[in-house]
Amino acid sequence: xxxxxxxxxxFDYIRRDEExxxxxxxxxxxxxxxxxxxxxxxxxxxxxxxxxxxxxxQLNAILLPTEGTVWIQGLDTSQExxxxxxxxxxxxxxxxxxxxxxxNIVEEDVGFGPENMGVPTEEIWRRVDExxxxxxxxxxxxxxxxxLSGGQKQRVAIAGVMAMRPQCIVLDEPTAMLDPNxxxxxxxxxxxxxxxxxxxxxxxxxxxxxxxxxxxxxxxDEGKVVMDGTPKEIFSRVEExxxxxxxxxxxxxxxxxxxxxxxxxPDGILTLxxxxxxxxxxxxxxxxxxxxxxxxxDHGH
Amino acid sequence: xxxxxxxxxxxxxDSFLHKLDPRTKxxxxxxxxxxxxxxxxxxxxxxxxxFLASAIWLSQVPLFYMVRGLKAIVFLLLISVSxxxxxxxxxxxxxxxxxxxxxxGIQISAFMGVRLIYLxxxxxxxxxxxxxxxxxxxxxxxxxFLNKVRVPVHEVAMMMSIALRFIPILVEETDKIMKAQMxxxxxxxxxxxxxxxxxxxxxxxxxxxxxxxxxTDLAMxxxxxxxxxxEGRTKMKPLRYGRRDGVTYLVFVLYLAAVAGVRxxx
Amino acid sequence: xxxxxxxxxYIYGQGTAFEQHALKDIDLEIKDGExxxxxxxxxxxxxxxxxHLNxxxxxxxxxxxxxGKNIYEAGYNMQALRSHVGLVFQYPEHQLFEVDVFSDxxxxxxxxxxxxxxxxxxxxxxxxxxxxxxxxxxxxxxxLSGGQKRRVAIAGVLAMRPEVLILDEPTAGLDPKxxxxxxxxxxxxxxxxxxxxxxVSHSMEDIARYVDRIxxxxxxxxxxxxxxxxxxxxxxxxxxxxxxAPQITYVVHTLxxxxxxxxxxITTIEEARDEILRLLSK
Numbered sequence: 074x075x076x077x078x079x080x081x082x083x084f085d086y087i088r089r090d091e092e093x094x095x096x097x098x099x100x101x102x103x104x105x106x107x108x109x110x111x112x113x114x115x116x117x118x119x120x121x122x123x124x125x126x127x128x129x130x131q132l133n134a135i136l137l138p139t140e141g142t143v144w145i146q147g148l149d150t151s152q153e154x155x156x157x158x159x160x161x162x163x164x165x166x167x168x169x170x171x172x173x174x175x176x177n178i179v180e181e182d183v184g185f186g187p188e189n190m191g192v193p194t195e196e197i198w199r200r201v202d203e204x205x206x207x208x209x210x211x212x213x214x215x216x217x218x219x220x221l222s223g224g225q226k227q228r229v230a231i232a233g234v235m236a237m238r239p240q241c242i243v244l245d246e247p248t249a250m251l252d253p254n255x256x257x258x259x260x261x262x263x264x265x266x267x268x269x270x271x272x273x274x275x276x277x278x279x280x281x282x283x284x285x286x287x288x289x290x291x292x293x294d295e296g297k298v299v300m301d302g303t304p305k306e307i308f309s310r311v312e313e314x315x316x317x318x319x320x321x322x323x324x325x326x327x328x329x330x331x332x333x334x335x336x337x338x339p340d341g342i343l344t345l346x347x348x349x350x351x352x353x354x355x356x357x358x359x360x361x362x363x364x365x366x367x368x369x370x371d372h373g374h
Numbered sequence: 375x376x377x378x379x380x381x382x383x384x385x386x387x388d389s390f391l392h393k394l395d396p397r398t399k400x401x402x403x404x405x406x407x408x409x410x411x412x413x414x415x416x417x418x419x420x421x422x423x424x425f426l427a428s429a430i431w432l433s434q435v436p437l438f439y440m441v442r443g444l445k446a447i448v449f450l451l452l453i454s455v456s457x458x459x460x461x462x463x464x465x466x467x468x469x470x471x472x473x474x475x476x477x478x479g480i481q482i483s484a485f486m487g488v489r490l491i492y493l494x495x496x497x498x499x500x501x502x503x504x505x506x507x508x509x510x511x512x513x514x515x516x517x518x519f520l521n522k523v524r525v526p527v528h529e530v531a532m533m534m535s536i537a538l539r540f541i542p543i544l545v546e547e548t549d550k551i552m553k554a555q556m557x558x559x560x561x562x563x564x565x566x567x568x569x570x571x572x573x574x575x576x577x578x579x580x581x582x583x584x585x586x587x588x589x590t591d592l593a594m595x596x597x598x599x600x601x602x603x604x605e606g607r608t609k610m611k612p613l614r615y616g617r618r619d620g621v622t623y624l625v626f627v628l629y630l631a632a633v634a635g636v637r638x639x640x
Numbered sequence: 641x642x643x644x645x646x647x648x649x650y651i652y653g654q655g656t657a658f659e660q661h662a663l664k665d666i667d668l669e670i671k672d673g674e675x676x677x678x679x680x681x682x683x684x685x686x687x688x689x690x691x692h693l694n695x696x697x698x699x700x701x702x703x704x705x706x707x708g709k710n711i712y713e714a715g716y717n718m719q720a721l722r723s724h725v726g727l728v729f730q731y732p733e734h735q736l737f738e739v740d741v742f743s744d745x746x747x748x749x750x751x752x753x754x755x756x757x758x759x760x761x762x763x764x765x766x767x768x769x770x771x772x773x774x775x776x777x778x779x780x781x782x783x784l785s786g787g788q789k790r791r792v793a794i795a796g797v798l799a800m801r802p803e804v805l806i807l808d809e810p811t812a813g814l815d816p817k818x819x820x821x822x823x824x825x826x827x828x829x830x831x832x833x834x835x836x837x838x839x840v841s842h843s844m845e846d847i848a849r850y851v852d853r854i855x856x857x858x859x860x861x862x863x864x865x866x867x868x869x870x871x872x873x874x875x876x877x878x879x880x881x882x883x884x885a886p887q888i889t890y891v892v893h894t895l896x897x898x899x900x901x902x903x904x905x906i907t908t909i910e911e912a913r914d915e916i917l918r919l920l921s922k
Contacts, residue, residue: 120815121786133598157600165598172591175599177507177539184610186599197610219542222682233599249813252682252842254882279815318817323845323887323909330913336920345890349898352916356900359922547734553696554735557727558796559719559751576747579737583782587733 074147076111076241076273077132077163081141084127084296101127103296104141109275111240114267116284116304117277119293120318125277128293129245132275133165146240161190164234166244170226170251171218179221179229180205180214186237197236204235207270208262224255228262235266241273242266248280256280281308281322285343292317309340324348384505389434390618391503396512398619402429403500405626409633410489410496418636419488425629426492426499435502443498444491451490458483506538515613528604536592544585551580641707642671642836643693643725643804648702650688650860662688663699664860670804670838675830677847677868678840680857681882686840689857690806693838694725723752726802730809732781732793741767741784741792742777748800759799766799767792769833770825787818791825798829804836805829811846823850844872845886848907856883869905888912 084102087095101124109115119125130136131143134150145162148155164186167173176182180201187197205211208228218226227247234242244263248256260276260283267274276283284290290307292300294317300307307314311321311329321329328342328351336355342348391399406425413419430440444451464478504512514531521527552562555576562573650663663685670676680686691697692704695711695718704711711721729735738744745763754762767776770791776784781792790810797805807826811819827850830837841847847854847868854871856864858881864871871878875885875893888909895902895916902919906912 120817135594135598157602160598160600165595167591167595167598169588169591171543172588173595175536175539175592175596177505177535181507181610185596185601188608188610189600189602191606191608193608194610194612197608201610218539237599253884254681281816315817318815320816324891327888327891327909327912327916330909331916334913334917336917345887345894348891349894352895353898353900355920359920550729550731551734553691554729555747556696557694557722557729558735558748559722559800560747561719561751576735576737580734584733 074144075108076146077107077109077275078144079105079107079128079131079141080144081106082128082131082138082143083140084124084131084136085139086127101296102131105293105296105298106141107291107298107301109273111273112267112271113288114264114274114286115276116287116290117275117293118279118281118284118290118307118319119277120279123293123317124296125293126245127296129165129243129275129277132163132241132243134159135165157190161237162240164237164239164242166227166230166234166242166247168246168249170223170230173230174218174226174233177217178214179210179216179218182218182229183214183232183236186233190237200236200238201232204232207235207266208232222255223251224258227251227255227259231259231262231266235270235272239272241275243275243277245277246279247276248278248283256283279319281320281325285322292319294318304343305341307341308343328352385433385435385439385502387434389432389503391429391433391499393616393618394503394622395613395615395619396504396508397516397613398615398622399500399504400509400512400516402622402626403497405630406496407493409630410492412633412637413489414485415636418633419485421629421632421636422492426496429496429499433499433503435499439502440495440498443494447490447494451487454490455483455487458486507535510535510538511611511613528607532604540585540588543588544581547584548577548581551577642669642674644669644705645692646703646705648689648692648699648704650692650697651700654700662860663692666702666862668855668862668865670836672803672836673830673834674853675827675837675851676839677851677854678838678857679842679844679847679854679883681842684857684881685860686857687808688860690727690808690838690840693804693806694722694727696722696727719751723748723800724802725804725806726797726800727806728794728797728808728810730812732786732789735793735796736781736789739780740778741772741781744781744792745795745799748796752800762801763795763799766795769798769829770795785818787814787821790814790822794825802835804838806838806840808840809842810839811841811843819846823847826850842883844878844884848872848886848888856881868907872907873904 082102082105083100086099086101088097090096105128117125117128127136131138131150132145134156137151143150145159148159150159174182175185183201183204184197187200192200205214208231210225210228210232213221213225218229221229231242242263248259251259263274263276264286266272276287278284285304287304290300290302290304291298292307292314299317300310300313308321308325311326314321322343324345325342328338328348332338338351342351409422413422430437459475459479460473462476462479462482464476466474466476468475501509510531514527517527556562560573560576562577565573645666645668648663648666649661651659651661653659666689678686678690688697692699698712706721706725709716711718736744738747742763745766746759749759749762772788772791772795776788781789784792794807794810810822810826814822823846826837826839829835839847839851851868854864854866854868855862856871856878863881864874872885872889875889878885886907888907891912892902892904892906896904900919903915906915
């Protein structure tokens with residue numbers, strides 16, 4: 074059994090009217106079984122409303138299964154006595170950077186988790202120092218969170234989770250409210266934590282560029298896991314992704330389009346380099362001398 | 375810009391007063407306020423003035439910042455001074471028609487004015503040298519005894535500190551909502567009072583909804599970080615008294631004794 | 641006639657420690673019927689600029705002409721300007737407040753003091769333009785999905801019948817399909833209603849296939865103002881200011897560098913596919 078395991082997980086949102094009668098039941102997670110290996114970088118993709126955020130909240134016992142079970146390192150999340158242990162082991166980072174920072178000063182916010190866990194003062198300081206260094210926010214430790222950029226705020230939130238020494242971090246669309254620079258900043262930080270500290274990462278997102286380096290990509294739709302594989306495998310199924318309201322990086326789409334027109338390229342090209350390596354040989358013998366000469370001249374026209 | 379609003383009015387320097395434990399400063403402020411109600415004699419006022427002057431000097435905060443706080447009470451000051459000046463009975467030294475000023479009136483109104491000014495300056499020394507966080511921590515720790523009578527001191531302190539963090543965010547958000555509605559032709563300025571209140575609805579509804587949403591999000595984030603109230607919680611920055619706090623407490627006690635001595639012994 | 645901006649400067653907190661030159665000597669003209677993309681990273685001044693265009697922020701110096709009239713002239717009707725130059729802010733949550741979708745959209749025309757019939761017919765028209773049918777009219781705006789909320793917010797501004805529509809990052813937080821749907825809808829407004837549109841974004845990829853012209857802002861200055869093709873030629877400079885050209889630009893330029901005589905004017909996947917196929921078929 075891996076670090077996270079879900080078996081036949083079902084979750085219903087139940088809406089009740091004033092008299093507590095059930096008004097509406099919405100199935101947000103529908104029979105999901107997953108096993109996640111420790112140390113991996115997992116990306117969960119899905120459009121808004123696909124159930125991916127609901128799934129994330131199951132991993133931290135913020136929501137409990139309606140049916141089925143979730144285990145974090147063998148601990149059943151629905152057992153009352155496991156609650157705090159589960160929350161210590163899986164840290165959560167949420168979408169809105171403003172709504173998860175509690176402290177009025179960066180370092181105090183990072184210390185919030187360990188304070189709640191009853192960690193002794195000296196140990197809190199050690200953890201705060203380490204976590205701030207790990208996310209590269211140490212120079213800002215005495216600043217007010219209100220003065221930081223979105224990307225920096227999310228890094229503080231990640232540091233706050235790191236200070237609790239979790240085995241696994243779940244990030245629920247941490248980049249949805251950031252600009253492209255902030256997005257890169259956060260994704261880079263998370264990758265570093267995964268590589269250097271060996272922390273298992275579950276990144277939930279709908280930005281395709283962010284998942285190309287993941288070890289495993291899981292696609293959710295209508296509360297079900299509909300695709301599960303390496304980025305290469307997933308991105309070779311362009312039409313299928315589009316049917317789930319998702320997208321592929323432009324390079325991948327171009328390669329796919331060319332392949333459809335008969336150009337012999339491998340499936341699931343993810344990067345510019347990969348495309349070049351495979352595309353360049355195809356031009357051999359197609360270029361006349363005249364064109365090569367013209368090419369030496371101006372650019373474009 | 376709205377982001378630059380600082381709550382309270384902390385003045386960041388590293389003075390003797392800044393380094394004191396917030397509890398010491400809370401106690402000192404309380405002592406000073408009590409003393410102002412005890413004094414009734416020019417000698418006692420001199421002692422209080424000396425005490426306040428040395429506190430200002432020790433705080434290294436420019437006097438301008440202390441006086442700024444007085445602007446808010448100018449009106450109150452004028453009213454209470456003039457009431458005392460004109461309405462105190464006694465030996466008249468100036469008379470114009472039905473208006474008369476008495477010797478007692480001058481004395482009482484002068485004392486009253488000084489008392490109010492000292493009160494404001496004294497408490498602003500506290501807020502100028504203590505960050506809102508330290509203040510909250512200090513209050514939490516000082517009022518801990520209330521826990522025994524089931525007052526949720528930790529929770530109240532936590533609420534205060536969260537409010538401190540979110541007020542600037544909500545102020546900024548108010549500005550954004552106002553602009554979004556103004557772009558749709560909303561008018562927040564003209565009209566009578568009732569109309570103005572009605573015009574606020576397009577501002578207040580989105581603001582409340584957003585505040586509730588932030589509150590739910592925050593509660594979830596706090597739970598996810600193992601928050602479960604004050605019990606079993608440790609502190610990253612526990613309050614610890616130092617030697618300077620001991621000395622300061624001694625000064626407070628001496629000061630209070632001196633003021634009381636002047637009043638009761640003569 | 642459109643909008644003309646001349647030597648516009650905006651300095652906030654003048655004389656304080658927080659003084660910042662948010663807009664520096666902006667010159668700009670937007671003609672009727674144009675579809676313009678405004679790009680820059682956070683803090684580049686793009687949001688500040690658009691708020692000048694409908695008079696929400698007043699410039700420190702310079703002038704803005706709308707249909708030939710200087711909006712800073714004494715007695716200029718700002719209220720009317722705001723209905724001619726419609727501005728939709730980034731988060732629909734900042735403007736939705738009514739009990740149902742229809743009443744919310746009515747808010748703008750109501751402020752224009754129109755008759756009840758006129759208010760309702762404009763609101764109906766606006767909702768149709770953004771693709772929301774009558775089944776949505778009585779729904780609470782707060783129960784809608786992110787993409788639907790955005791449509792209602794856009795309709796709320798369209799109902800004022802603006803000549804120019806400015807949208808501040810209308811796709812933020814939407815999933816890829818939701819993003820495409822909103823952008824397609826905006827494109828239809830441009831094509832069918834002949835509306836002048838200014839689309840603010842920080843993603844080149846999003847707007848490359850829609851706009852005729854791109855304005856790039858950096859540190860309060862206008863650094864580029866040209867067709868997408870011309871602007872993307874400067875992809876190295878764009879990178880230096882924290883922006884990036886669409887991936888396709890990199891593909892084309894890399895091929896060119898490696899000696900393939902490809903047309904570097906290409907900005908979309910379809911164009912790149914056809915050009916590569918053409919070269920391969922020789």
